[in-house]
Amino acid sequence: MAKIALTGDRPSGKLHLGHYVGSLLNRVQMQETHRLYIMIADVQALTDNFEHPEKIAESVFELSRDYLAIGIDPAKTTIFIQSQVPELTELMVYYLNFVTLARLERNPTVKTELAQKGLETSVPVGFLCYPVGQAADITAFKAELIPVGEDQLPLIEQSNEIVRRFNHTYNTDLLKEAQPLLSKASRLVGIDGKAKASKSLNNAIFLSDSPEDIRTKVFAMFTDPNHARVSDPGRVEENVVFTYLDAFYPDAEEIAALKAHYQRGGLGDTTIKDLLNTTLQTLLEPIRERRQTFARKALCDILQAGTHVARSAAQQTLEEVRRVMGLRYFD
Amino acid sequence: MAKIALTGDRPSGKLHLGHYVGSLLNRVQMQETHRLYIMIADVQALTDNFEHPEKIAESVFELSRDYLAIGIDPAKTTIFIQSQVPELTELMVYYLNFVTLARLERNPTVKTELAQKGLETSVPVGFLCYPVGQAADITAFKAELIPVGEDQLPLIEQSNEIVRRFNHTYNTDLLKEAQPLLSKASRLVGIDGKAKASKSLNNAIFLSDSPEDIRTKVFAMFTDPNHARVSDPGRVEENVVFTYLDAFYPDAEEIAALKAHYQRGGLGDTTIKDLLNTTLQTLLEPIRERRQTFARKALCDILQAGTHVARSAAQQTLEEVRRVMGLRYFD
Numbered sequence: 001m002a003k004i005a006l007t008g009d010r011p012s013g014k015l016h017l018g019h020y021v022g023s024l025l026n027r028v029q030m031q032e033t034h035r036l037y038i039m040i041a042d043v044q045a046l047t048d049n050f051e052h053p054e055k056i057a058e059s060v061f062e063l064s065r066d067y068l069a070i071g072i073d074p075a076k077t078t079i080f081i082q083s084q085v086p087e088l089t090e091l092m093v094y095y096l097n098f099v100t101l102a103r104l105e106r107n108p109t110v111k112t113e114l115a116q117k118g119l120e121t122s123v124p125v126g127f128l129c130y131p132v133g134q135a136a137d138i139t140a141f142k143a144e145l146i147p148v149g150e151d152q153l154p155l156i157e158q159s160n161e162i163v164r165r166f167n168h169t170y171n172t173d174l175l176k177e178a179q180p181l182l183s184k185a186s187r188l189v190g191i192d193g194k195a196k197a198s199k200s201l202n203n204a205i206f207l208s209d210s211p212e213d214i215r216t217k218v219f220a221m222f223t224d225p226n227h228a229r230v231s232d233p234g235r236v237e238e239n240v241v242f243t244y245l246d247a248f249y250p251d252a253e254e255i256a257a258l259k260a261h262y263q264r265g266g267l268g269d270t271t272i273k274d275l276l277n278t279t280l281q282t283l284l285e286p287i288r289e290r291r292q293t294f295a296r297k298a299l300c301d302i303l304q305a306g307t308h309v310a311r312s313a314a315q316q317t318l319e320e321v322r323r324v325m326g327l328r329y330f331d
Numbered sequence: 332m333a334k335i336a337l338t339g340d341r342p343s344g345k346l347h348l349g350h351y352v353g354s355l356l357n358r359v360q361m362q363e364t365h366r367l368y369i370m371i372a373d374v375q376a377l378t379d380n381f382e383h384p385e386k387i388a389e390s391v392f393e394l395s396r397d398y399l400a401i402g403i404d405p406a407k408t409t410i411f412i413q414s415q416v417p418e419l420t421e422l423m424v425y426y427l428n429f430v431t432l433a434r435l436e437r438n439p440t441v442k443t444e445l446a447q448k449g450l451e452t453s454v455p456v457g458f459l460c461y462p463v464g465q466a467a468d469i470t471a472f473k474a475e476l477i478p479v480g481e482d483q484l485p486l487i488e489q490s491n492e493i494v495r496r497f498n499h500t501y502n503t504d505l506l507k508e509a510q511p512l513l514s515k516a517s518r519l520v521g522i523d524g525k526a527k528a529s530k531s532l533n534n535a536i537f538l539s540d541s542p543e544d545i546r547t548k549v550f551a552m553f554t555d556p557n558h559a560r561v562s563d564p565g566r567v568e569e570n571v572v573f574t575y576l577d578a579f580y581p582d583a584e585e586i587a588a589l590k591a592h593y594q595r596g597g598l599g600d601t602t603i604k605d606l607l608n609t610t611l612q613t614l615l616e617p618i619r620e621r622r623q624t625f626a627r628k629a630l631c632d633i634l635q636a637g638t639h640v641a642r643s644a645a646q647q648t649l650e651e652v653r654r655v656m657g658l659r660y661f662d
Contacts, residue, residue, distance in 0.1 A: 042658065043424065050428040051500055057657040083658045089424040090417045093374065093464070097381040097457035101432075104456060125435060125460060126427035132456065133424070169382055300661055326388040327373065327414045330631055 005030055005181070006143035008039030008082075011059035012049055015066040016204035017280075018188040018197035021247050024070050026147060026183065031076040037141050037310060038067060040303075043082045043089065044133060047126040048117065064299050066207050069290040074302045080310035081303055082137070087314040091136035091321060096129065098165040099158070104128050109154045135159035139175045140314040147181040156180045170324045188247060193222035193240045205280065207287050214284060218244075218277045223269050230268035241272045249279050336361055336512070337474035339370030339413075342390035343380055346397040347535035348611075349519035349528035352578050355401050357478060357514065362407040368472050368641060369398060371634075374413045374420065375464060378457040379448065395630050397538050400621040405633045411641035412634055413468070418645040422467035422652060427460065429496040430489070435459050440485045466490035470506045471645040478512045487511045501655045519578060524553035524571045536611065538618050545615060549575075549608045554600050561599040572603045580610050 007027060009015070015024065030036050040063055045056045060081060067079055082088060104110065110131060114120050119127070131154075138146060138159045146156055156178055163175040187196040190203025197204035205217050221241050227234035236242045236259045245255050258275075261267040294302075322328050338358060340346070346355065361367050371394055376387045391412060398410055413419060435441065441462060445451050450458070462485075469477060469490045477487055487509055494506040518527045521534025528535035536548050552572050558565035567573045567590045576586050589606075592598040625633075653659050 046425065046656075047428055050425075053501075053657040057660065060660060081660060083653075084660070086417060086421045089421040092424060093420040093457070094377065094381075096460055097378055097455050099456050100453045101456055101459055102453060122431045122433060124428050125430050125432055125463065126424070128432055129427055129456060129460075170384075304661055322414075325377075326384040329388065329391060329412060329415070330635055 002033065002035045003144045004037070004142055005034045005145040005147065006037045006039065006138055006141050006178075007147045008037075008041050008137075009063060010041045010045035011056050011063045012045050013055075013059055013199035014062045014206045014208050016197055016199065016206045017244075017248075018204060019066075020070065020207065021188055022149070022183060022185050023147060024067075024072075026185070027067075027077070028071040030147070031073060034145065036077045037143065038072065038077055038079045039137060039310075040064065040079070040081045041137075044130050047124065047130045047133075048113075050124075050126070060303075061296065061299055062208070064303055065291050065294055068294055068299075068302070069207065069287045074306060078306045078309045079303060080306040084307040085140070085311045085314050087311065087318040088133070088136045088140055091140055091314075091318060092129075092133045094321065094325065095132050095135050095162050095166070098162045098169070099132055103158075103161075104131065107131055107154050107158060109152055112151070131155050131158040132162070135162040138178050139163060140317045141310065142176055142313070142317065143178050144176065145181045146178050147183060149183050149187070153180055153182075172324050174320055174324055189240055189243055191217050191221045191240055193238055205284075207284060208291055209284065209288075211281055211285070214280050215277050218273050218280065221273065221276075223272075227262075227269065231265050233265040234262045234267070234269075236262055241269070241276050244276055245272070245279065248283060249275070333364065333366045334475045335368070335473055336365040336476040336478065337368045337370065337469055337472050337509075338478045339368075339372050339468075340394060341372045341376035342387050342394045343376050344386075344390055344530035345393045345537050345539050347528055347530065347537045348575075348579075349535060350397075351401065351538065352519055353480070353514060353516050354478060355398075355403075357516070358408070359402040361478070362404060365476065367408045368474065369403065369408055369410045370468060370641075371395065371410070371412045372468075375461050378455065378461045378464075379444075381455075381457070391634075392627065392630055393539070395634055396622050396625055399625055399630075399633070400538065400618045405637060409637045409640045410634060411637040415638040416471070416642045416645050418642065418649040419464070419467045419471055422471055422645075422649060423460075423464045425652065425656065426463050426466050426493050426497070429493045429500070430463055434489075434492075435462065438462055438485050438489060440483055443482070462486050462489040463493065466493040469509050470494060471648045472641070473507055473644070473648065474509050475507065476512045477509050478514060480514050480518070484511055484513075503655050505651055505655055520571055520574055522548050522552045522571055524569060536615075538615060539622055540615065540619075542612055542616075545611050546608050549604050549611065552604065552607075554603075558593075558600065562596050564596040565593045565598070565600075567593055572600070572607050575607055576603070576610065579614060580606070 040060050042056050042060060046053065049056055064079060110128065114123055134155050135158065148156060160177040163177050166175050167173055190197040190201055192203045195201060205214055223239050223241055224235040242259060249255050258267065258272065358367065371391050373387050373391060377384065380387055395410060403410065441459065445454055465486050466489065479487060491508040494508050497506050498504055521528040521532055523534045526532060536545055554570050554572055555566040573590060580586050589598065589603065
């Protein structure tokens with residue numbers, strides 16, 4: 001039987017090429033071999049965006065548009081909205097009893113995120129607790145595999161700890177531990193070469209970017225500041241144009257030859273940027289066009305159908321959890 | 332219009348005379364003048380009893396039996412089970428975003444409880460967060476008045492802080508602050524005179540105690556250790572028998588005369604204990620008999636009906652909260 005896998009995104013912006021190589025392509029493959037759930041994690045997004053919920057609401061639809069445009073097939077994959085499956089919050093509240101504060105504060109993923117947000121001294125409890133919410137998400141769908149990056153491994157570990165404590169406390173094997181499925185793709189750098197591509201740093205090329213935006217971003221890419229004239233030798237390491245060509249140009253040998261030419265001198269930035277621009281325009285044009293084919297109504301129908309499926313699964317797990325905990329009074 | 336009031340108990344044991352004078356009598360009066368909700372707080376009870384949920388399940392029925400036996404009328408008062416209104420957990424999860432960890436750790440009520448339980452260094456997050464759950468309970472029913480003891484005032488303050496932050500963040504006046512209704516009754520000491528009457532200290536007389544149990548407990552009461560012979564003068568302060576006579580004997584003048592007699596000597600402990608025993612037997616006999624008249628099926632019917640009413644109210648609030656937060660995608 002196909003293994004159950006759960007993945008998803010916080011709806012806090014549109015998806016970009018970093019997501020495309022980092023997780024989206026993988027999902028398109030997984031839906032052929034796995035029972036795949038993709039969660040639009042709006043409740044989790046609220047934990048650090050609760051002051052701007054309107055941003056989340058709009059992103060939910062942009063995100064689902066992106067999924068469908070890159071080839072996620074709702075006939076194979078269950079796409080759903082987290083907040084529309086309220087059973088998840090109920091499970092989360094029960095699981096909060098199985099985690100100590102000290103344990104949550106030690107979570108390396110959360111610690112890093114808090115430092116990035118400057119929230120070490122005034123962490124909102126909702127944010128601190130989101131790993132417990134993830135345990136609810138994972139167990140609700142009995143997910144066996146969670147595609148993650150290395151930095152998210154502590155979240156799976158936290159979820160599995162809750163599973164073990166719950167099962168041990170109630171002398172059951174109801175909840176199942178999940179395995180991480182580590183992404184092989186390395187993180188895509190931003191067009192400035194400075195960090196990973198991200199919406200907040202405004203250094204990403206979005207799946208929905210216009211042809212002009214794509215071209216502008218490609219021509220603004222960081223290359224080699226010492227490669228002043230075409231005849232100068234240039235560096236290909238930390239040269240964002242080559243990083244993107246490695247990631248998106250289909251012929252690796254051709255890129256190897258271009259790199260050698262660039263390193264010995266005689267290959268201008270304009271030439272390689274033109275090549276990358278053409279590559280990305282070819283990749284993104286059909287995605288952008290497909291994005292336009294989904295009207296709001298069609299998106300709603302797909303999300304409602306997926307949410308219905310997800311809710312049924314979560315309800316069943318919740319019923320089982322309630323039974324184990326003795327929280328069924330009217331049987 | 333009658334004001335809405337919310338009160339309740341954690342189902343972690345049967346009710347005793349301390350509850351009777353401290354809160355139950357007050358509720359019987361309030362149901363005539365207020366729109367009263369009584370919540371059997373099983374989700375909250377789990378925060379410090381999650382390892383023994385079977386204790387909670389049984390207590391739910393004992394508790395509702397106690398309510399009905401002392402005169403709570405389900406035609407006037409909504410008695411419901413917290414866990415059967417899952418909207419409360421959803422509200423709680425949203426409210427977690429409006430509270431910092433530092434704020435929760437400062438809560439005097441929670442700090443005291445943690446110290447009592449020896450949990451300062453390994454506090455379960457569920458327990459730390461229960462004041463946020465209470466904010467969900469209070470606001471879900473739009474409660475305006477919360478009958479509390481002085482030690483619980485910080486919980487109302489925490490709830491009102493969440494209300495203000497929520498309303499301010501979403502530019503709304505949807506949520507209402509609640510007022511505490513301070514109990515005038517002082518706490519009833521245990522029969523050992525050492526602390527308040529409580530189940531865990533095994534020093535309480537329960538509403539369901541048998542006549543023999545009542546008599547045994549009355550005759551085991553702490554009086555005045557220096558009152559060795561009947562003719563000796565005795566102390567009435569910190570004398571548990573007089574404390575209970577003050578609380579339960581209907582004629583205050585008669586008790587004043589007895590106290591004077593006891594203080595000048597010549598009144599034996601057996602005499603005053605006999606009087607208290609008769610007083611408590613008279614009070615508790617009809618309650619105990621009434622307890623027996625409710626079959627499990629009848630209790631289930633009453634609790635299901637109350638839960639249905641409570642759930643409708645909570646659903647309406649949740650819908651309003653979701654609308655304000657923009658978490659309605661399919662309208």
